[in-house]
Amino acid sequence: MPCREMSGLSKHYIIAILTLTVLCGHPLNAQRDGRRTEAPPFAERLFYGGSFGLQFGTVTNLEVSPVAGFWLLPRLAVAAGPKYQYFRNQYTNTDIYGGRTYMRFYFINDISQFIPLGMKLGFYVQGEYEALSLRSDFWLGYSGRSRFWEHTGLAGLGISQGLGMRSSVNISFLWAVTPDEYEIYGNPEIRFDFIF
Numbered sequence: 185m186p187c188r189e190m191s192g193l194s195k196h197y198i199i200a201i202l203t204l205t206v207l208c209g210h211p212l213n214a215q216r217d218g219r220r221t222e223a224p225p226f227a228e229r230l231f232y233g234g235s236f237g238l239q240f241g242t243v244t245n246l247e248v249s250p251v252a253g254f255w256l257l258p259r260l261a262v263a264a265g266p267k268y269q270y271f272r273n274q275y276t277n278t279d280i281y282g283g284r285t286y287m288r289f290y291f292i293n294d295i296s297q298f299i300p301l302g303m304k305l306g307f308y309v310q311g312e313y314e315a316l317s318l319r320s321d322f323w324l325g326y327s328g329r330s331r332f333w334e335h336t337g338l339a340g341l342g343i344s345q346g347l348g349m350r351s352s353v354n355i356s357f358l359w360a361v362t363p364d365e366y367e368i369y370g371n372p373e374i375r376f377d378f379i380f
Contacts, residue, residue, distance in 0.1 A: 229255040231350065233379035234265060244272040249284065253379075259290040267314065278323075280368075282316035282333070290344070304346030310356055312338040316368070323366050337362040340372060351380040 234250035246269065253263025264285035271278050292298070292307040314336050320329045340358035347353060357372040 224255075231255065231261070231263070231379050233263075233377055235375055235377035237269075242274060244270070244277075246270045249377075251284075251286075251377075259293060261288045261290075262286070263288075267316065276322060278319045280316050280318055282314060284312060284314040286310055286312035288342070294346070306344040306346065306352075308342045308344060308354075310338075310340055310342055310358065312358060314338065318366065318368075334366060334368065335362070336360055336364060336369070338369070338373065351378070353378055 231253045232251070233253075235247070236249070237245065237247035239245040247267075248269075249265060249267040251263040251265035253261050255261050262285070264283065266283050267281065269280040271280070288308045288310045290306050290308045295301060295305045295307070296303065316334050316336070317331050318334055319331055320326060324332075337360070338358040339361050340356060342354055342356035344352045344354045354377050356375045356377070358369075358375065359372050360369050
């Protein structure tokens with residue numbers, strides 16, 4: 185039976201997995217510095233957190249976005265959760281809701297390993313997907329349909345400040361990599377979040 189040629193997408197997928205595996209290293213083989221040699225239990229690989237935002241005055245903007253996530257590898261995490269935002273100005277108001285999921289890869293876990301700064305500062309790249317339900321009368325100016333969905337991909341860099349063994353505060357700088365037709369996001373979109 186002849187071999188089928190791999191599609192371009194399959195090749196890119198395999199290359200990406202191999203690259204992440206090499207970059208992340210595998211902690212299961214690291215005994216020289218006293219780290220454990222077996223994978224941590226499932227419960228220790230879970231994390232929770234999210235972000236929130238408050239703005240009051242002429243414009244009111246409230247946002248809540250909790251997440252639950254899982255460490256796939258010591259430097260690679262995935263998370264997902266719902267998102268809700270309420271916006272009001274002097275003319276009108278709207279609410280936005282939906283969900284998001286992201287993948288974060290820490291290319292530097294702790295800068296103190298390279299430069300003795302005395303702080304657990306890390307750097308990561310992040311890819312994110314959001315699906316948000318928007319009100320037609322607010323975003324499109326007519327009320328033919330009551331709501332519609334906007335799907336957006338975001339990508340960028342971030343800084344993580346460790347607060348303990350399992351917690352950190354993070355700041356991400358994300359850009360929309362798919363068309364942002366309704367200008368929902370700033371360029372860059374700056375987000376603060378917590379993980380514990």
